[in-house]
Amino acid sequence: MKSFSSFVPAFVAIVLGLVLNSAVFANGGKTSVYVRQVQKAVDMPLDSDVFRVPPGYNAPQQVHITQGDHDGKAVIVSWLTEDEPGSSVVLYWGENIKQKKKAEGKFDTYKFYNYTSGYIHHCTIRNLEYSTKYYYEVGLDHTRRKFWFTTPPAVGPNVPYTFGLIGDLGQSFDSNSTLTHYEQNPQKGQAVLFVGDLSYADNYPNHDNVRWDSWGRFVERSVAYQPWIWTAGNHEIDFAPEIGENEPFKPYTHRYHVPYRASTSTAPFWYSIKRASAYIIVLSSYSAYGKYTPQYKWLEKELPKVNRSETPWLIVLMHSPWYNSYNYHYMEGESMRVMYEPWFVQYKVDVVFAGHVHAYERSERVSNIAYNVVNGICTPVKDQSAPVYITIGDGGNLEGLATNMTEPQPAYSAYREASFGHAIFDIKNQTHAYYSWHRNHDGYAVEADSMWFFNRFWHPVDESSTSQ
Numbered sequence: 001m002k003s004f005s006s007f008v009p010a011f012v013a014i015v016l017g018l019v020l021n022s023a024v025f026a027n028g029g030k031t032s033v034y035v036r037q038v039q040k041a042v043d044m045p046l047d048s049d050v051f052r053v054p055p056g057y058n059a060p061q062q063v064h065i066t067q068g069d070h071d072g073k074a075v076i077v078s079w080l081t082e083d084e085p086g087s088s089v090v091l092y093w094g095e096n097i098k099q100k101k102k103a104e105g106k107f108d109t110y111k112f113y114n115y116t117s118g119y120i121h122h123c124t125i126r127n128l129e130y131s132t133k134y135y136y137e138v139g140l141d142h143t144r145r146k147f148w149f150t151t152p153p154a155v156g157p158n159v160p161y162t163f164g165l166i167g168d169l170g171q172s173f174d175s176n177s178t179l180t181h182y183e184q185n186p187q188k189g190q191a192v193l194f195v196g197d198l199s200y201a202d203n204y205p206n207h208d209n210v211r212w213d214s215w216g217r218f219v220e221r222s223v224a225y226q227p228w229i230w231t232a233g234n235h236e237i238d239f240a241p242e243i244g245e246n247e248p249f250k251p252y253t254h255r256y257h258v259p260y261r262a263s264t265s266t267a268p269f270w271y272s273i274k275r276a277s278a279y280i281i282v283l284s285s286y287s288a289y290g291k292y293t294p295q296y297k298w299l300e301k302e303l304p305k306v307n308r309s310e311t312p313w314l315i316v317l318m319h320s321p322w323y324n325s326y327n328y329h330y331m332e333g334e335s336m337r338v339m340y341e342p343w344f345v346q347y348k349v350d351v352v353f354a355g356h357v358h359a360y361e362r363s364e365r366v367s368n369i370a371y372n373v374v375n376g377i378c379t380p381v382k383d384q385s386a387p388v389y390i391t392i393g394d395g396g397n398l399e400g401l402a403t404n405m406t407e408p409q410p411a412y413s414a415y416r417e418a419s420f421g422h423a424i425f426d427i428k429n430q431t432h433a434y435y436s437w438h439r440n441h442d443g444y445a446v447e448a449d450s451m452w453f454f455n456r457f458w459h460p461v462d463e464s465s466t467s468q
């Protein structure tokens with residue numbers, strides 16, 4: 001009796017599950033039922049703890065690091081001194097080596113309307129050992145500050161590595177919650193792939209660049225210790241001819257250096273790096289990308305260079321998403337998708353991360369490349385050579401959440417939810433990576449969405465059935 005009575009509900013559940021499942025697929029994937037009261041995100045006031053200036057005359061502040069070459073043996077260390085130039089030297093030493101080495105950087109300043117920046121230092125330290133903890137020091141005398149980082153393992157096919165994903169962070173109380181969740185996540189990201197829109201200083205009158213400084217101090221607690229890989233978003237453009245500021249990306253390019261020359265790029269807005277078993281291509285939604293443009297020519301040459309025997313995982317970062325079913329920035333990524341999507345399918349990109357839309361969304365593996373001007377074939381179709389597209393623009397900036405979604409949910413959209421959060425892409429080996437998305441309203445270890453990724457080159461099996 002007992003076994004029979006438990007059998008019936010189980011059977012009903014299976015049938016119901018199948019019915020629901022096919023219904024869900026016809027209407028796209030899952031729109032989370034998790035709905036919260038939407039409150040306006042508010043920027044933390046300038047006297048907040050997270051913006052505190054480090055003590056001491058001319059103390060280095062806003063310390064941040066990023067990868068400094070193509071392979072992960074160099075690091076760019078950047079910081080700012082407020083009162084005078086001070087020193088652009090970085091002292092550094094491996095954990096087990098007591099002798100300090102010295103690298104000399106450079107400093108620069110810039111003006112924006114009536115704002116004059118402090119002295120911005122950039123110093124590249126090279127020829128580091130792989131998989132090694134290094135300490136480094138910036139500043140002079142009693143205002144020296146010490147930090148540390150760990151270099152990635154040597155580039156190779158079977159090297160586990162854990163990336164964090166953050167986008168559109170800003171400097172609101174929600175931004176602070178996102179960063180704290182990332183730091184406290186037990187999966188421990190080793191480097192952040194940042195998909196653009198850093199400080200949102202441009203939302204202030206005259207793009208008050210003081211908010212670029214406060215943002216630099218806010219994120220220091222993470223980015224001084226692990227590299228953040230930068231992508232330029234629309235809030236990095238800072239184009240403001242009405243106040244005489246005609247040079248796009250001026251504050252961003254002065255403050256955030258990237259190793260673009262190491263990948264033969266001619267501008268800091270598109271470039272690539274290898275890190276452990278990943279090949280990461282950063283693209284610019286806000287630089288020309290049409291045929292014959294520098295970015296187009298670069299990408300055309302870049303994709304065939306990716307050696308999947310060396311770096312099995314091919315990851316692309318950009319700011320404006322190509323597949324986005326929210327009623328915000330709808331279709332903004334469309335023209336770039338038309339230009340580059342056939343290449344992403346041809347070269348079997350594993351995953352594309354974007355931001356811009358202040359919410360979360362994960363797509364099925366789809367492509368939409370059959371269309372030409374006369375055939376009218378313009379519906380995204382399931383495609384096992386195509387990437388998964390993930391929008392992770394939910395860092396928590398002051399503009400608030402994007403909550404308005406297109407209805408019905410398109411078939412290509414696997415999961416969407418208007419919550420702030422971050423994600424983790426945890427590469428296990430050549431064939432498997434575990435991906436999870438974490439919303440700020442949950443405890444640090446909770447996964448609100450997750451999926452096993454199977455590598456498109458080495459194990460191109462449909463993994464959508466393993467999605468939760």
Ligand SMILES: *[C@@H]1O[C@H](CO)[C@@H](O)[C@H](O)[C@H]1NC(C)=O
Nearest residue numbers: 113114115116205206208210
């Ligand atoms: C810049 O100009 C704005 C308004 O014109 C003013 O409120 C602000 O104090 C000025 N800042 C500096 C650093 O002069």
Ligand SMILES: *[C@@H]1O[C@H](CO)[C@@H](O)[C@H](O)[C@H]1NC(C)=O
Nearest residue numbers: 044048049050173176177180
């Ligand atoms: C930001 O988060 C940190 C870590 O949770 C906390 O110590 C700090 O007080 C927070 N600051 C603000 C202004 O919320």
Ligand SMILES: *[C@@H]1O[C@H](CO)[C@@H](O)[C@H](O)[C@H]1NC(C)=O
Nearest residue numbers: 156157306307308309310311
């Ligand atoms: C690709 O990488 C593998 C492993 O590092 C190496 O043996 C092979 O020579 C590389 N192929 C090319 C074309 O560079």
Ligand SMILES: *[C@@H]1O[C@H](CO)[C@@H](O)[C@H](O)[C@H]1NC(C)=O
Nearest residue numbers: 326327328330403404405406
């Ligand atoms: C959601 O967006 C659509 C399309 O832009 C608009 O027509 C509609 O009024 C919006 N709904 C809300 C509740 O804002």
Ligand SMILES: *[C@@H]1O[C@H](CO)[C@@H](O)[C@H](O)[C@H]1NC(C)=O
Nearest residue numbers: 427428429430431432433434
């Ligand atoms: C790769 O990692 C996955 C997940 O941990 C595991 O199931 C699989 O056996 C691993 N493959 C190899 C070749 O070790």
Ligand SMILES: [Fe+2]
Nearest residue numbers: 197233234356
């Ligand atoms: Fe944006």
